[in-house]
Amino acid sequence: xxxxxxxxxxxxxxxxxxxxxxxxxxxxxxxxxxxxxxxxxxxxxxxxxxxxxxxxxxxxxxxxxxxxxxxxxxxxxxxxxxxxxxxxxxxxxxxxxxxxxxxxxxxxxxxxx
Amino acid sequence: xxxxxxxxxxxxxxxxxxxxxxxxxxxxxxxxxxxxxxxxxxxxxxxxxxxxxxxxxxxxxxxxxxxxxxxxxxxxxxxxxxxxxxxxxxxxxxxxxxxxxxxxxxxxxx
Numbered sequence: 001x002x003x004x005x006x007x008x009x010x011x012x013x014x015x016x017x018x019x020x021x022x023x024x025x026x027x028x029x030x031x032x033x034x035x036x037x038x039x040x041x042x043x044x045x046x047x048x049x050x051x052x053x054x055x056x057x058x059x060x061x062x063x064x065x066x067x068x069x070x071x072x073x074x075x076x077x078x079x080x081x082x083x084x085x086x087x088x089x090x091x092x093x094x095x096x097x098x099x100x101x102x103x104x105x106x107x108x109x110x111x112x113x
Numbered sequence: 114x115x116x117x118x119x120x121x122x123x124x125x126x127x128x129x130x131x132x133x134x135x136x137x138x139x140x141x142x143x144x145x146x147x148x149x150x151x152x153x154x155x156x157x158x159x160x161x162x163x164x165x166x167x168x169x170x171x172x173x174x175x176x177x178x179x180x181x182x183x184x185x186x187x188x189x190x191x192x193x194x195x196x197x198x199x200x201x202x203x204x205x206x207x208x209x210x211x212x213x214x215x216x217x218x219x220x221x222x223x
Binding site for chain 1: 155
């Protein structure tokens with residue numbers, strides 16, 4: 001997984017609870033992204049970061065917050081979980097500025113009841 | 114609107130039976146087209162990047178090709194271990210954003 005770690009692997013939340021999904025990398029890559037994957041929908045970009053202190057919204061940002069205080073970490077926060085946020089979440093890095101391929105972490109499976 | 118469509122949704126092959134997966138795309142400007150393999154319960158694994166029409170990339174039994182409207186992932190003499198979901202994605206010019214297709218689920222029978 002190109003040095004991308006995600007925690008936890010599984011999580012069950014109740015509606016309205018908050019939590020943070022962790023993503024870390026140890027190769028000093030600038031570009032990091034969060035995706036969600038739902039059946040029949042493909043991977044959809046939630047938020048991304050092009051470096052420490054710089055974040056931007058993707059296709060489906062509502063209900064999620066991010067910050068990038070260090071190059072290594074890019075946490076995804078759910079402030080008030082909803083059943084519609086039940087999904088598998090992947091963090092990705094883009095190691096090379098001139099080739100653009102992404103490398104994904106192992107994922108976090110989140111269920112909101 | 115930028116869009117990526119993959120076909121077929123699912124494909125069953127006998128071991129050794131070659132075939133192709135299709136990825137059609139509509140984008141305002143293509144910065145790159147990417148193929149990934151995803152096994153159940155795992156994150157996508159990068160396979161290939163293609164940048165311009167006419168480009169081809171190969172890796173073992175897989176060969177990816179690109180035209181101005183679509184890409185093909187050719188699988189030659191597949192083995193059961195090639196069973197997985199294959200994802201296609203594009204990155205458009207001037208943005209960091211990637212658009213993914215919904216994938217093709219490939220099952221290779223021994």
